[in-house]
Amino acid sequence: MHKGFIRGISAVLIGLWSAMLFSETEGVFDEYRAMLGDDNPAIFVIFDGEEIWFTPAGPKSASLEQCDLGLGPGVVEGAYAQLPRYFADVDRVQDVEARLEHCMTQLQGLTPAEVHGKPYSLRGDLGTELEALVAWIADQSSGLAIAPMQAHAKERATYELGERLFYYRAGPHDFSCATCHEQGGRRIRLQTLPNLTTYQGAAEAYSSWPAYRISQGIVRTMGWRMRDCMRQQRMPELVMGSEATVALQTYLAVNGAGAPMAAPGLKR
Protein backbone atom coordinates (compact mmCIF):
# COMPACT_ATOMS: atom_id res chain seq x y z
CA MET A 1 0.00 0.00 0.00
CA HIS A 2 2.68 2.52 0.95
CA LYS A 3 4.78 2.01 -2.21
CA GLY A 4 2.69 4.25 -4.43
CA PHE A 5 2.69 6.83 -1.70
CA ILE A 6 6.47 6.79 -1.42
CA ARG A 7 6.86 7.20 -5.13
CA GLY A 8 4.45 10.12 -5.11
CA ILE A 9 6.35 11.79 -2.31
CA SER A 10 9.70 11.19 -4.00
CA ALA A 11 8.50 12.76 -7.21
CA VAL A 12 7.30 15.85 -5.36
CA LEU A 13 10.55 16.09 -3.44
CA ILE A 14 12.72 15.80 -6.52
CA GLY A 15 10.63 18.42 -8.27
CA LEU A 16 10.96 20.81 -5.35
CA TRP A 17 14.64 20.14 -5.18
CA SER A 18 15.29 20.93 -8.82
CA ALA A 19 13.32 24.16 -8.48
CA MET A 20 15.44 25.15 -5.51
CA LEU A 21 18.69 24.30 -7.22
CA PHE A 22 18.27 27.31 -9.46
CA SER A 23 19.36 29.63 -6.71
CA GLU A 24 22.56 27.57 -6.24
CA THR A 25 23.32 28.68 -2.72
CA GLU A 26 24.50 26.70 0.26
CA GLY A 27 21.55 27.84 2.37
CA VAL A 28 19.08 26.05 0.13
CA PHE A 29 19.80 22.65 1.51
CA ASP A 30 19.43 23.83 5.11
CA GLU A 31 16.12 25.49 4.27
CA TYR A 32 14.96 22.34 2.63
CA ARG A 33 16.02 20.20 5.56
CA ALA A 34 14.17 22.54 7.92
CA MET A 35 11.07 22.13 5.79
CA LEU A 36 11.21 18.38 6.11
CA GLY A 37 11.67 18.67 9.87
CA ASP A 38 12.10 15.23 11.37
CA ASP A 39 10.62 13.56 8.34
CA ASN A 40 13.25 11.64 6.45
CA PRO A 41 11.77 9.96 3.39
CA ALA A 42 14.17 7.07 4.13
CA ILE A 43 11.58 5.86 6.62
CA PHE A 44 9.68 4.15 3.82
CA VAL A 45 12.81 2.47 2.55
CA ILE A 46 13.50 1.24 6.09
CA PHE A 47 10.05 -0.42 6.18
CA ASP A 48 10.82 -2.07 2.87
CA GLY A 49 14.16 -3.32 4.16
CA GLU A 50 12.60 -4.92 7.20
CA GLU A 51 10.04 -6.66 5.04
CA ILE A 52 12.71 -7.95 2.67
CA TRP A 53 14.75 -9.33 5.58
CA PHE A 54 11.86 -11.50 6.74
CA THR A 55 10.64 -12.60 3.30
CA PRO A 56 11.77 -16.01 1.96
CA ALA A 57 13.70 -15.63 -1.31
CA GLY A 58 16.17 -17.37 -3.60
CA PRO A 59 16.38 -21.01 -4.73
CA LYS A 60 16.36 -22.13 -1.10
CA SER A 61 13.32 -20.01 -0.38
CA ALA A 62 14.81 -18.81 2.89
CA SER A 63 14.59 -15.45 4.63
CA LEU A 64 17.61 -13.66 6.08
CA GLU A 65 16.45 -14.22 9.64
CA GLN A 66 19.37 -16.56 10.36
CA CYS A 67 21.92 -14.11 8.95
CA ASP A 68 24.72 -13.37 11.43
CA LEU A 69 25.80 -9.74 11.18
CA GLY A 70 28.34 -10.22 13.94
CA LEU A 71 26.20 -10.35 17.07
CA GLY A 72 24.76 -13.81 16.39
CA PRO A 73 22.21 -15.20 13.91
CA GLY A 74 19.24 -12.89 13.54
CA VAL A 75 20.55 -10.11 15.82
CA VAL A 76 20.20 -6.88 13.89
CA GLU A 77 19.94 -4.32 16.65
CA GLY A 78 23.35 -2.74 17.23
CA ALA A 79 25.07 -4.82 14.54
CA TYR A 80 25.74 -2.04 12.02
CA ALA A 81 27.60 0.14 14.54
CA GLN A 82 30.18 -2.63 15.07
CA LEU A 83 30.90 -3.21 11.39
CA PRO A 84 33.20 -3.72 9.57
CA ARG A 85 34.40 -6.68 11.63
CA TYR A 86 36.19 -10.02 11.33
CA PHE A 87 34.01 -13.07 10.64
CA ALA A 88 35.61 -16.40 11.50
CA ASP A 89 33.36 -18.36 9.13
CA VAL A 90 34.89 -16.63 6.12
CA ASP A 91 38.20 -15.61 7.76
CA ARG A 92 37.84 -12.05 6.46
CA VAL A 93 36.80 -8.62 7.57
CA GLN A 94 33.45 -7.67 6.06
CA ASP A 95 31.25 -4.62 5.81
CA VAL A 96 27.45 -4.86 5.88
CA GLU A 97 27.26 -5.40 2.13
CA ALA A 98 29.87 -8.17 1.99
CA ARG A 99 28.07 -9.83 4.88
CA LEU A 100 24.69 -9.58 3.21
CA GLU A 101 26.20 -11.12 0.09
CA HIS A 102 27.49 -13.95 2.27
CA CYS A 103 24.04 -14.53 3.79
CA MET A 104 22.23 -14.30 0.45
CA THR A 105 24.51 -16.88 -1.13
CA GLN A 106 24.72 -19.20 1.90
CA LEU A 107 21.17 -19.00 3.23
CA GLN A 108 19.14 -18.19 0.16
CA GLY A 109 21.24 -19.95 -2.46
CA LEU A 110 21.74 -16.93 -4.70
CA THR A 111 24.89 -16.83 -6.81
CA PRO A 112 27.47 -14.05 -6.28
CA ALA A 113 26.70 -12.91 -9.83
CA GLU A 114 23.05 -12.48 -8.90
CA VAL A 115 23.91 -10.47 -5.80
CA HIS A 116 26.34 -8.31 -7.78
CA GLY A 117 23.98 -7.85 -10.73
CA LYS A 118 22.80 -4.45 -9.59
CA PRO A 119 23.55 -3.79 -5.94
CA TYR A 120 23.10 -0.01 -6.23
CA SER A 121 20.42 1.95 -8.05
CA LEU A 122 21.15 3.81 -11.21
CA ARG A 123 19.84 7.35 -11.48
CA GLY A 124 16.07 7.31 -11.81
CA ASP A 125 15.65 3.90 -10.19
CA LEU A 126 13.39 3.44 -7.19
CA GLY A 127 15.95 1.68 -5.02
CA THR A 128 17.36 -1.84 -4.79
CA GLU A 129 16.68 -4.52 -2.19
CA LEU A 130 20.25 -4.24 -0.95
CA GLU A 131 19.82 -0.51 -0.35
CA ALA A 132 16.59 -1.11 1.57
CA LEU A 133 18.18 -3.84 3.69
CA VAL A 134 21.17 -1.66 4.55
CA ALA A 135 18.87 1.25 5.43
CA TRP A 136 16.93 -0.92 7.85
CA ILE A 137 20.01 -2.56 9.37
CA ALA A 138 21.71 0.83 9.89
CA ASP A 139 18.54 2.27 11.42
CA GLN A 140 18.67 -0.55 13.98
CA SER A 141 21.93 1.00 15.27
CA SER A 142 20.63 4.55 15.38
CA GLY A 143 21.92 6.41 18.44
CA LEU A 144 24.55 3.77 19.26
CA ALA A 145 28.24 4.66 19.23
CA ILE A 146 30.26 3.80 16.12
CA ALA A 147 32.36 0.91 17.45
CA PRO A 148 34.00 -1.07 14.64
CA MET A 149 35.83 -4.10 15.98
CA GLN A 150 39.63 -3.75 16.16
CA ALA A 151 40.42 -6.77 18.34
CA HIS A 152 41.48 -9.29 15.70
CA ALA A 153 44.83 -8.85 13.89
CA LYS A 154 43.01 -8.84 10.55
CA GLU A 155 40.79 -6.01 11.73
CA ARG A 156 43.79 -3.88 12.61
CA ALA A 157 45.53 -4.77 9.34
CA THR A 158 42.37 -3.75 7.49
CA TYR A 159 42.48 -0.33 9.14
CA GLU A 160 46.11 0.13 8.10
CA LEU A 161 45.32 -0.97 4.57
CA GLY A 162 42.44 1.52 4.49
CA GLU A 163 44.77 4.31 5.49
CA ARG A 164 47.22 3.41 2.73
CA LEU A 165 44.41 3.27 0.17
CA PHE A 166 43.22 6.67 1.37
CA TYR A 167 46.56 8.18 0.32
CA TYR A 168 47.07 6.07 -2.83
CA ARG A 169 47.44 8.43 -5.80
CA ALA A 170 46.86 7.11 -9.29
CA GLY A 171 45.02 7.72 -12.52
CA PRO A 172 45.20 10.56 -15.05
CA HIS A 173 44.40 13.21 -12.40
CA ASP A 174 46.79 11.87 -9.70
CA PHE A 175 43.96 12.01 -7.16
CA SER A 176 43.75 10.14 -3.88
CA CYS A 177 40.97 10.39 -1.32
CA ALA A 178 43.34 12.75 0.50
CA THR A 179 43.31 15.23 -2.40
CA CYS A 180 39.75 16.13 -1.48
CA HIS A 181 39.38 14.93 2.11
CA GLU A 182 42.54 15.71 4.08
CA GLN A 183 41.93 19.36 4.99
CA GLY A 184 39.20 21.24 6.81
CA GLY A 185 37.16 24.12 5.40
CA ARG A 186 37.51 22.98 1.79
CA ARG A 187 34.97 22.58 -0.96
CA ILE A 188 34.72 21.46 -4.57
CA ARG A 189 32.55 23.99 -6.36
CA LEU A 190 29.82 24.40 -3.70
CA GLN A 191 30.09 21.00 -2.04
CA THR A 192 31.70 20.97 1.37
CA LEU A 193 34.44 18.38 1.78
CA PRO A 194 34.85 16.76 5.19
CA ASN A 195 38.36 16.17 6.53
CA LEU A 196 38.08 12.40 6.92
CA THR A 197 41.43 12.02 8.66
CA THR A 198 40.06 13.68 11.81
CA TYR A 199 37.58 12.38 14.36
CA GLN A 200 35.08 15.14 13.68
CA GLY A 201 35.07 14.85 9.91
CA ALA A 202 34.98 11.06 9.90
CA ALA A 203 32.31 10.94 12.63
CA GLU A 204 29.95 13.29 10.82
CA ALA A 205 30.39 11.46 7.55
CA TYR A 206 30.36 7.88 8.81
CA SER A 207 27.41 8.31 11.17
CA SER A 208 25.18 9.73 8.43
CA TRP A 209 25.47 6.92 5.84
CA PRO A 210 23.45 5.18 4.46
CA ALA A 211 21.62 8.36 3.48
CA TYR A 212 18.59 9.50 1.57
CA ARG A 213 19.84 11.55 -1.41
CA ILE A 214 17.26 14.23 -2.06
CA SER A 215 18.64 15.00 -5.52
CA GLN A 216 18.25 11.35 -6.53
CA GLY A 217 15.22 10.35 -4.46
CA ILE A 218 16.84 7.16 -3.17
CA VAL A 219 18.80 5.78 -0.27
CA ARG A 220 22.51 5.40 -0.98
CA THR A 221 24.85 3.22 1.08
CA MET A 222 28.38 3.90 2.26
CA GLY A 223 29.53 1.25 -0.22
CA TRP A 224 27.99 3.32 -3.01
CA ARG A 225 29.65 6.47 -1.63
CA MET A 226 33.05 4.75 -1.87
CA ARG A 227 32.34 3.61 -5.41
CA ASP A 228 31.17 7.04 -6.49
CA CYS A 229 34.17 8.86 -5.00
CA MET A 230 36.42 6.37 -6.84
CA ARG A 231 34.57 7.33 -10.01
CA GLN A 232 35.30 11.01 -9.34
CA GLN A 233 38.88 9.97 -8.76
CA ARG A 234 38.91 8.64 -12.38
CA MET A 235 39.36 5.09 -11.11
CA PRO A 236 37.63 1.97 -12.46
CA GLU A 237 34.55 0.57 -10.75
CA LEU A 238 34.92 -0.38 -7.09
CA VAL A 239 33.29 -3.76 -6.44
CA MET A 240 30.67 -4.01 -3.69
CA GLY A 241 32.00 -5.79 -0.59
CA SER A 242 35.56 -5.94 -1.97
CA GLU A 243 38.65 -5.82 0.20
CA ALA A 244 39.34 -2.19 -0.78
CA THR A 245 35.86 -0.89 0.00
CA VAL A 246 35.86 -2.72 3.34
CA ALA A 247 39.30 -1.28 4.19
CA LEU A 248 38.29 2.29 3.32
CA GLN A 249 35.11 2.02 5.38
CA THR A 250 37.08 0.54 8.28
CA TYR A 251 39.45 3.52 8.10
CA LEU A 252 36.52 5.94 8.29
CA ALA A 253 34.64 4.02 10.99
CA VAL A 254 37.68 3.77 13.28
CA ASN A 255 38.50 7.46 12.78
CA GLY A 256 34.93 8.34 13.72
CA ALA A 257 34.55 5.77 16.51
CA GLY A 258 32.57 6.91 19.54
CA ALA A 259 30.16 9.21 17.71
CA PRO A 260 26.50 8.13 17.72
CA MET A 261 25.13 6.62 14.51
CA ALA A 262 22.47 8.82 12.91
CA ALA A 263 21.73 6.91 9.73
CA PRO A 264 19.93 6.98 7.39
CA GLY A 265 20.97 10.59 7.04
CA LEU A 266 19.68 13.18 4.62
CA LYS A 267 21.94 14.49 1.85
CA ARG A 268 21.63 16.97 -0.96
Added chain:
Amino acid sequence: MQLLAFILFSTAVYANEAYNVLLDSMKDKNFVTLERLKQDELQEFCSQPRSASLDEVRAAKLREAAFKGVPIPTGERYLGDWQLGEKVASNGRGLQYSDDPEQENGGNCYACHQLDPNEVAYGNLGPSLSGYGARGQSVAMLQYTWTKLWNTHAYNVCSHMPRFGAAGILTEKQLQDVMAFLFDPNSPVNRSQP
Protein backbone atom coordinates in the same frame (compact mmCIF):
# COMPACT_ATOMS: atom_id res chain seq x y z
CA MET B 1 74.12 -6.17 1.71
CA GLN B 2 71.51 -8.88 2.13
CA LEU B 3 69.86 -6.78 4.77
CA LEU B 4 69.72 -3.82 2.40
CA ALA B 5 68.22 -5.99 -0.32
CA PHE B 6 65.65 -7.22 2.18
CA ILE B 7 64.71 -3.70 3.23
CA LEU B 8 64.36 -2.53 -0.37
CA PHE B 9 62.32 -5.58 -1.18
CA SER B 10 59.99 -5.23 1.76
CA THR B 11 59.24 -1.55 1.09
CA ALA B 12 58.40 -2.45 -2.51
CA VAL B 13 56.08 -5.21 -1.32
CA TYR B 14 54.50 -2.80 1.14
CA ALA B 15 53.74 -0.28 -1.59
CA ASN B 16 52.50 -3.01 -3.90
CA GLU B 17 50.03 -4.42 -1.42
CA ALA B 18 47.71 -1.46 -1.96
CA TYR B 19 48.00 -1.93 -5.70
CA ASN B 20 47.24 -5.65 -5.52
CA VAL B 21 44.24 -5.08 -3.30
CA LEU B 22 42.86 -2.44 -5.65
CA LEU B 23 43.45 -4.73 -8.61
CA ASP B 24 41.34 -7.42 -6.89
CA SER B 25 38.70 -4.93 -5.77
CA MET B 26 37.96 -3.12 -9.01
CA LYS B 27 36.88 -3.88 -12.50
CA ASP B 28 36.98 -2.23 -15.90
CA LYS B 29 34.07 0.08 -16.55
CA ASN B 30 33.34 1.53 -19.97
CA PHE B 31 36.64 2.93 -21.26
CA VAL B 32 38.30 3.04 -17.81
CA THR B 33 40.51 0.01 -17.20
CA LEU B 34 42.55 -1.45 -14.36
CA GLU B 35 45.60 0.00 -16.11
CA ARG B 36 44.84 3.22 -14.22
CA LEU B 37 45.66 1.61 -10.88
CA LYS B 38 49.38 1.45 -11.72
CA GLN B 39 51.40 4.21 -10.16
CA ASP B 40 54.22 6.05 -11.86
CA GLU B 41 57.22 7.04 -9.75
CA LEU B 42 55.77 10.41 -8.84
CA GLN B 43 52.41 9.04 -7.76
CA GLU B 44 54.06 6.38 -5.66
CA PHE B 45 56.33 8.99 -4.03
CA CYS B 46 53.38 11.28 -3.31
CA SER B 47 51.11 8.68 -1.69
CA GLN B 48 51.78 9.89 1.84
CA PRO B 49 49.95 12.21 4.22
CA ARG B 50 50.56 15.92 3.58
CA SER B 51 52.26 16.16 6.94
CA ALA B 52 54.82 13.43 6.12
CA SER B 53 58.36 14.64 5.54
CA LEU B 54 59.57 13.90 2.03
CA ASP B 55 62.90 12.44 0.99
CA GLU B 56 64.40 15.72 -0.25
CA VAL B 57 66.88 14.10 -2.62
CA ARG B 58 64.20 12.14 -4.43
CA ALA B 59 61.85 15.12 -4.35
CA ALA B 60 64.46 17.30 -6.08
CA LYS B 61 65.02 14.63 -8.75
CA LEU B 62 61.30 14.28 -9.44
CA ARG B 63 60.88 18.05 -9.58
CA GLU B 64 63.71 18.28 -12.09
CA ALA B 65 62.35 15.46 -14.22
CA ALA B 66 58.93 17.14 -14.25
CA PHE B 67 60.51 20.45 -15.25
CA LYS B 68 62.54 18.91 -18.08
CA GLY B 69 59.47 17.27 -19.57
CA VAL B 70 57.60 20.53 -20.13
CA PRO B 71 57.62 21.54 -23.81
CA ILE B 72 57.61 25.11 -25.09
CA PRO B 73 54.29 25.71 -26.84
CA THR B 74 54.35 25.64 -30.65
CA GLY B 75 55.58 28.96 -32.00
CA GLU B 76 56.16 30.08 -28.40
CA ARG B 77 52.53 31.07 -28.39
CA TYR B 78 51.46 31.01 -24.76
CA LEU B 79 48.13 32.76 -25.09
CA GLY B 80 45.12 31.54 -27.10
CA ASP B 81 41.49 32.57 -27.00
CA TRP B 82 40.23 33.46 -23.50
CA GLN B 83 36.60 32.77 -24.40
CA LEU B 84 37.42 29.19 -25.30
CA GLY B 85 39.62 29.02 -22.21
CA GLU B 86 36.70 30.02 -20.03
CA LYS B 87 34.78 27.00 -21.31
CA VAL B 88 37.68 24.68 -20.54
CA ALA B 89 37.95 26.10 -17.02
CA SER B 90 34.23 25.59 -16.30
CA ASN B 91 34.00 22.11 -17.76
CA GLY B 92 34.34 19.45 -15.08
CA ARG B 93 33.85 16.47 -17.35
CA GLY B 94 36.39 14.08 -18.69
CA LEU B 95 38.03 10.72 -17.97
CA GLN B 96 35.45 9.48 -15.43
CA TYR B 97 33.82 6.26 -16.56
CA SER B 98 30.51 8.10 -16.59
CA ASP B 99 31.83 10.66 -19.10
CA ASP B 100 31.54 10.47 -22.86
CA PRO B 101 35.05 9.78 -24.18
CA GLU B 102 34.13 11.42 -27.49
CA GLN B 103 33.72 14.79 -25.78
CA GLU B 104 36.63 17.10 -25.06
CA ASN B 105 38.01 16.90 -21.50
CA GLY B 106 37.53 19.88 -19.22
CA GLY B 107 40.12 21.47 -16.92
CA ASN B 108 37.66 21.73 -14.01
CA CYS B 109 39.59 24.74 -12.67
CA TYR B 110 36.49 26.04 -10.82
CA ALA B 111 36.39 22.87 -8.74
CA CYS B 112 39.50 24.11 -6.96
CA HIS B 113 39.97 27.83 -7.77
CA GLN B 114 38.10 31.11 -7.77
CA LEU B 115 38.55 32.72 -11.22
CA ASP B 116 35.78 35.04 -12.47
CA PRO B 117 34.81 36.75 -9.20
CA ASN B 118 31.17 36.76 -10.33
CA GLU B 119 31.04 32.97 -10.40
CA VAL B 120 29.81 31.82 -6.98
CA ALA B 121 30.23 28.08 -7.49
CA TYR B 122 33.98 27.78 -7.02
CA GLY B 123 35.98 25.45 -4.82
CA ASN B 124 38.96 26.29 -2.65
CA LEU B 125 41.36 23.34 -2.71
CA GLY B 126 43.68 25.76 -4.52
CA PRO B 127 44.26 29.53 -4.11
CA SER B 128 42.04 32.19 -5.72
CA LEU B 129 43.23 33.15 -9.20
CA SER B 130 40.94 36.17 -9.57
CA GLY B 131 42.89 39.09 -10.97
CA TYR B 132 45.70 36.77 -12.07
CA GLY B 133 46.45 39.01 -15.08
CA ALA B 134 47.70 41.76 -12.76
CA ARG B 135 50.91 39.77 -12.50
CA GLY B 136 51.71 40.96 -16.03
CA GLN B 137 52.69 39.11 -19.19
CA SER B 138 56.47 38.93 -18.84
CA VAL B 139 58.12 35.88 -20.43
CA ALA B 140 59.01 34.63 -16.95
CA MET B 141 55.39 34.88 -15.80
CA LEU B 142 54.07 33.16 -18.92
CA GLN B 143 56.62 30.38 -18.67
CA TYR B 144 55.96 29.87 -14.96
CA THR B 145 52.22 29.54 -15.50
CA TRP B 146 52.61 27.32 -18.57
CA THR B 147 54.91 25.01 -16.64
CA LYS B 148 52.59 24.99 -13.64
CA LEU B 149 49.67 23.93 -15.84
CA TRP B 150 51.65 21.40 -17.87
CA ASN B 151 53.18 19.72 -14.84
CA THR B 152 52.61 21.35 -11.47
CA HIS B 153 55.21 19.08 -9.83
CA ALA B 154 58.00 21.01 -11.61
CA TYR B 155 57.61 23.59 -8.82
CA ASN B 156 55.73 21.84 -6.06
CA VAL B 157 56.35 18.13 -5.95
CA CYS B 158 53.28 16.33 -4.59
CA SER B 159 50.99 19.26 -5.42
CA HIS B 160 47.38 18.12 -5.60
CA MET B 161 46.71 19.84 -8.91
CA PRO B 162 46.47 17.51 -11.93
CA ARG B 163 49.26 17.48 -14.55
CA PHE B 164 47.07 18.88 -17.31
CA GLY B 165 49.65 18.72 -20.08
CA ALA B 166 51.94 15.90 -18.96
CA ALA B 167 49.04 13.54 -18.22
CA GLY B 168 47.29 14.38 -21.49
CA ILE B 169 44.16 15.75 -19.82
CA LEU B 170 44.18 18.95 -21.90
CA THR B 171 45.66 19.58 -25.34
CA GLU B 172 48.26 22.24 -26.06
CA LYS B 173 45.54 24.31 -27.71
CA GLN B 174 43.23 24.05 -24.70
CA LEU B 175 46.09 25.06 -22.40
CA GLN B 176 46.87 28.12 -24.55
CA ASP B 177 43.20 29.08 -24.29
CA VAL B 178 43.18 28.60 -20.51
CA MET B 179 46.34 30.70 -20.27
CA ALA B 180 44.55 33.52 -22.12
CA PHE B 181 41.62 33.17 -19.71
CA LEU B 182 44.10 33.78 -16.85
CA PHE B 183 46.09 36.61 -18.47
CA ASP B 184 43.92 38.51 -20.96
CA PRO B 185 42.88 41.94 -19.60
CA ASN B 186 39.43 41.40 -21.15
CA SER B 187 38.89 38.02 -19.50
CA PRO B 188 36.36 38.03 -16.65
CA VAL B 189 39.18 36.77 -14.39
CA ASN B 190 40.69 40.26 -14.67
CA ARG B 191 37.80 42.47 -15.62
CA SER B 192 34.78 41.52 -13.54
CA GLN B 193 33.91 43.38 -10.37
CA PRO B 194 32.40 41.10 -7.76
